[in-house]
Amino acid sequence: xxxxxxxxxxxxxxxxxxxxxxxxxxxxxxxxxxxxxxxxxxxxxxxxxxxxxxxxxxxxxxxxxxxxxxxxxxxxxxxxxxxxxxxxxxxxxxxxxxxxxxxxxxxxxxxxxxxxxxxxxxxxxxxxxxxxxxxxxxxxxxxxxxxxxxxxxxxxxxxxxxxxxxxxxxxxxxxxxxxxxxxxxxxxxxxxxxxxxxxxxxxxxxxxxxxxxxxxxxxxxxxxxxxxxxxxxxxxxxxxxxxxxxxxxxxxxxxxxxxxxxxxxxxxxxxxxxxxxxxxxxxxxxxxxxxxxxxxxxxxxxxxxxxxxxxxxxxxxxxxxxxxxxxxxxxxxxxxxxxxxxxxxxxxxxxxxxxxxxxxxxxxxxxxxxxxxxxxxxxxxxxxxxxxxxxxxx
Numbered sequence: 001x002x003x004x005x006x007x008x009x010x011x012x013x014x015x016x017x018x019x020x021x022x023x024x025x026x027x028x029x030x031x032x033x034x035x036x037x038x039x040x041x042x043x044x045x046x047x048x049x050x051x052x053x054x055x056x057x058x059x060x061x062x063x064x065x066x067x068x069x070x071x072x073x074x075x076x077x078x079x080x081x082x083x084x085x086x087x088x089x090x091x092x093x094x095x096x097x098x099x100x101x102x103x104x105x106x107x108x109x110x111x112x113x114x115x116x117x118x119x120x121x122x123x124x125x126x127x128x129x130x131x132x133x134x135x136x137x138x139x140x141x142x143x144x145x146x147x148x149x150x151x152x153x154x155x156x157x158x159x160x161x162x163x164x165x166x167x168x169x170x171x172x173x174x175x176x177x178x179x180x181x182x183x184x185x186x187x188x189x190x191x192x193x194x195x196x197x198x199x200x201x202x203x204x205x206x207x208x209x210x211x212x213x214x215x216x217x218x219x220x221x222x223x224x225x226x227x228x229x230x231x232x233x234x235x236x237x238x239x240x241x242x243x244x245x246x247x248x249x250x251x252x253x254x255x256x257x258x259x260x261x262x263x264x265x266x267x268x269x270x271x272x273x274x275x276x277x278x279x280x281x282x283x284x285x286x287x288x289x290x291x292x293x294x295x296x297x298x299x300x301x302x303x304x305x306x307x308x309x310x311x312x313x314x315x316x317x318x319x320x321x322x323x324x325x326x327x328x329x330x331x332x333x334x335x336x337x338x339x340x341x342x343x344x345x346x347x348x349x350x351x352x353x354x355x356x357x358x359x360x361x362x363x364x365x366x367x368x369x370x371x372x373x374x375x376x377x378x379x380x381x382x383x384x385x386x387x388x389x390x391x392x393x394x
Contacts, residue, residue, distance in 0.1 A: 003113070003115065004113035004115055004116045007048075007051055008109075008110050008112075008113060008116060009116065011044060011047070011048055011106065011110045012110045012111060012116045012119070012120055014040070014044050015041075015044065015103075015106055015107065015110060015120075015380065016120060016123045016124070016127075018037055018040045018041060018044070019103075019124075019373075019376060019377050019380055020127055021033070021036065021037065021040075022034075022037040022372070022373030022374075022376055022377075023127075023131070023159060023169065023373050023374070023377065024159050025159070025373070026159050026160060026165075026371055026373045026374065027146050027150070027152060027156060027159045027160065027161050033373070034372055034373070037099070037372065037373060037376065038095065038096075038099045038372075041099050041102045041103055041106070041376075042099070042102060044102075044106060045102040045105065045106055048106060048109060048110070052109075060108070060109070061105075062104070062105075062108045062383070062386030062387075063339075063342055063386065064104050064108075064339055064342065064343075064379070064382045064383065064385075064386050065101055065104045065105045065108060065383070065386070067335050067336070067338065067339045068097055068098075068100040068101035068104050068379060069098075069101040070335060071097045071293070071328065071332055071335055071336075072094050072097035072098045072100075072101055074293070074328055074331060074332060075090050075091075075093055075094035075097060075292075075293040075294075075328070076094055078090055078289065078290065078292050078293065078328075079091065079094070079292075081289075083286075083289040083290065083291075083292060084291065084292025084293070084295055085291050085292055085295050085298055085299050086292060086294075086295045086298045087292075089292065089293075089294035089295045089297075089298065090292040090293045090294055090295060092294055093292075093293035093294030093327070094293060096294075096372050096375075097293070099372065099376065100372075100375060100376060100379045101379075103376045103379045103380050103383065104379040104380070104382055104383040104386070105383065106383065107120075107379070107380045107381075107382070107383025107384050107386070107387060108383040108384075108386040108387045109387070110387075111383065111384045111387040111388075112387045117384055117387055117388060120384060121176050121180075121352060121384070124172075124173065124176060124377075124380075124381075125173060125176040125177050125180070125194065128169065128170065128172070128173030128176075128198065129173070129177065129194045129197060129198065131158055131159075132158070132170065132173075132197055132198045132201040133197060133201075134147065134158060135157050135158030135159075135160075135166065135201055135205075136197075136200065136201045136204050136254060138158070139155070139156075139157055139158075139201075139204055139205065140204070140254075143155045144156070146158075146159055147159070157201070157204075157205040162366075162368075163205040163206060163207040163210065164207050164209060164210060164362065164365075164366040164368060165366070165368045165371055165374055166201075166202070166205055166207070166210070167202045167205065167207040167209065167210020167211070167213070167214065167362065168210070168359045168362045168363075168366075168368035168374060169368075169374055169377065170198045170199075170201065170202050170210065170214060171210070171213055171214060171217060171355050171358040171359050171362060172355035172356070172358075172359055172377060172378060172381055173198055173355065174195050174198050174199070174214055174217050174218065174221075174355060175217060175221055175347075175351055175352050175353065175354045175355045175358075176352050176355070177191045177194040177195045177198070178191060178192070178195045178217075178218065178221040178222070178239070178243070179221060179224075179351045179352040180352070181195075181235075181239055181242075182221070182224075182225045182235055182236070182239055183235075185235050185238070188235055188238045188239050188242060189238070189242045192239055192242035192243040192245075192246055193242070193246050195218060195243060195246075195247075196243060196245075196246030196247040196249070196250050197246070197250055198214065199211075199214050199215065199218065199247055199250070199251070200247070200250035200251050200253070200254050201254070202214050203251050203254060203255075203256055203259055204254035204255070204258075206258040206259040206262050207259075208259070208262055208263060208268065209362055209365045209366065210362065211259060213358045213361060213362055214358075216358075217354065217355070217358055218243060218247070220354065221351060221354075222236065222239060222240055222243065224351050225239055271306060271318070272318045272319065272365065274304075274305050274306030275300075275306065275314065275317050275318050275319070275322075276317065276318075276319050276322050277305060278300060278303040278304050278305055278306075278317075279296070279300075279303075279317045279319065279322035279323060279325070279326045280322065281303045282296075282299060282300070282303050282326040283322070283325045283326055283329070283330070285303075286329060287329055287330050288329050288330065288331070289329050290325070290326060290327050290328040290329035290331075290332065291326060291327060292327060293327050293328055293332075294327060295327055296316065296317055296323045296326050296327050297313075297314065297315050297316070299326070300314060300317070316367040316370050317367065318365070318366055318367055319363070319364060319365065319366070319367070320363035320364075320366070320367050320368065320369045320370065321333060321336070321363055321364055323367065323370070324336055336360070339360075339382070340356075340357060340360045343356040343357055343360070343382060343385065344357045346385040346386075346388075347385070350385060350388055353381060353382075353384065353385040355381060356378055356381055356382055356385070359378050360378075
């Protein structure tokens with residue numbers, strides 16, 4: 001195992017900082033944070049491509065990179081053949097998917113070295129943990145303000161205006177912490193503390209799907225700890241004890257009453273059900289071509305069966321899978337399903353990457369992947385999984 005070159009280390013740091021910037025500014029309504037994220041990723045990609053050309057290194061294409069690139073190319077095909085109902089929205093969506101492709105490719109290239117992949121996971125884990133602590137504190141201490149400073153019209157959870165989007169971010173982080181605690185006995189208690197704090201922050205934010213998925217993640221990670229090598233050392237018993245202790249203590253501190261009341265709602269799928277049915281009608285109308293990437297809000301009114309009133313604007317389907325199928329047709333939905341299955345298979349071999357599967361499962365009841373900064377984090381983790389596979393093959 002040879003050490004990573006300085007250029008790769010610098011690139012990995014830049015990749016992580018751009019992702020952190022995107023998450024911390026995800027609440028900003030203006031477009032400039034997304035512009036900075038996209039420009040930074042494209043510049044970083046161009047710099048790494050130039051380095052590869054100078055050193056005459058071979059170009060590797062991992063499967064997830066091909067998926068994101070293929071979806072961006074599909075949007076260009078929609079534009080060229082006139083399949084889109086709103087060209088500007090499709091152009092913007094093509095740019096966004098191209099950004100995901102670059103993020104995934106950069107992660108698969110820069111993190112091909114084991115030490116960089118480990119350091120990247122550590123950085124993402126610590127960022128998520130510290131963000132969860134700050135988010136929980138300000139959620140109670142300064143509701144309606146981002147980190148107690150910037151006023152917004154919602155009770156934000158950290159920089160997220162949507163509790164489900166925050167939960168999706170946490171779902172990417174929890175396996176990173178728990179798996180490290182399982183494979184390193186010295187860190188078992190500290191990583192259990194991190195995972196419990198992340199879980200408690202989701203409970204405090206009262207996300208129903210998020211609470212269920214994060215709890216299932218914790219149980220799944222502990223189940224994977226039944227591997228003989230881990231069970232024999234007693235790490236699993238320690239991990240279970242510390243995780244349960246910290247989780248119960250933190251959930252008691254933040255309280256579960258609001259979450260419990262949300263579970264008692266008579267019709268939790270009100271609105272979501274009607275938007276899903278409308279989206280399915282859109283898919284039946286154009287199953288092969290879709291209405292154009294990014295055009296769901298424009299095409300939806302003609303198929304709407306639910307009127308939220310003039311106070312709200314239905315901007316997304318609250319189901320990313322249905323929106324992908326409506327925008328890009330079954331080819332785009334099928335490509336994302338293939339990516340999910342690939343991620344699940346790789347996650348069984350490298351359990352720290354199973355957060356991708358949980359995040360994609362959350363997409364069935366909300367629209368977290370319509371937030372580019374959050375989707376970029378997901379594709380970065382997918383790229384890290386691909387880097388592990390590419391490095392082993394090389």
